[in-house]
Amino acid sequence: MRSYAEQMLELVDIALLDIDQQHQSGKLANTPVSNTNYLLRWITKSIKEKRFSTLLAKDLIAWQKLGRSQGSNTALYQRFQTLSEFYGIFFGADKPVTPLLDKQIEQLMDVMEEAGWSVTNEYDLTESAKSQVFTDGESSFVLCSDQCESCFDGGEELMRPMSFYVRGNHAQFIEKALQCGMMLHKQTDYKSKVKYHGEYLIYPSNQGPILAEIPRDFTLADFLAQG
Numbered sequence: 001m002r003s004y005a006e007q008m009l010e011l012v013d014i015a016l017l018d019i020d021q022q023h024q025s026g027k028l029a030n031t032p033v034s035n036t037n038y039l040l041r042w043i044t045k046s047i048k049e050k051r052f053s054t055l056l057a058k059d060l061i062a063w064q065k066l067g068r069s070q071g072s073n074t075a076l077y078q079r080f081q082t083l084s085e086f087y088g089i090f091f092g093a094d095k096p097v098t099p100l101l102d103k104q105i106e107q108l109m110d111v112m113e114e115a116g117w118s119v120t121n122e123y124d125l126t127e128s129a130k131s132q133v134f135t136d137g138e139s140s141f142v143l144c145s146d147q148c149e150s151c152f153d154g155g156e157e158l159m160r161p162m163s164f165y166v167r168g169n170h171a172q173f174i175e176k177a178l179q180c181g182m183m184l185h186k187q188t189d190y191k192s193k194v195k196y197h198g199e200y201l202i203y204p205s206n207q208g209p210i211l212a213e214i215p216r217d218f219t220l221a222d223f224l225a226q227g
Contacts (some may be wrong), residue, residue: 003207004055005183006097009087011052012080015042019077035077040067059211083211085220090183090206097205099157100182105143105202108180112141115176117168121148125163125193139168142194158204163187165197175215177202178223183212 022028125144142165192199
């Protein structure tokens, strides 16, 4: 079975292709209101027909509710375009699924230190329900020492989900992680195992089971320029 990420990319690309064909045929005006209303009908029909797997059901229902409550303010068309570009970086048709390596995590640790963050990976966070890690400054990035070993099974490739604990500028952290080739999947903004820190998960080959966090104001052009 294909991963959630691969299926999500397929879903948004099908929707965008469908709506583009409607634009080209002249059947649909390319305006925020028209695009939102069309996508809402498309989403509702997809739910009724069970067109996509149960992995995507929660997202479809969430978009349906959001569109009904906020109308064109949801900017669903732009959201789908962003999702297509974002997931296409890793799971596009011409891109093989690649492993996530320990050197990428080491790179992120270096990048965050250079950005003035406190970076800590000396504590084993698996044994207690709640940990308080004392770090310098307002921004900190904490990793579990046990996970730094166990999540790789002695090799270089990430084999199971790994937690990142974050305090400070979350938007900056998400952006830096993406630049290091990692998609983050939010578990909590604030209340995590590490006091005052939010938690994100990274998954083997970036194939998480929920929507990944997308950097604020993300554009594919800007990302490629930075790379």
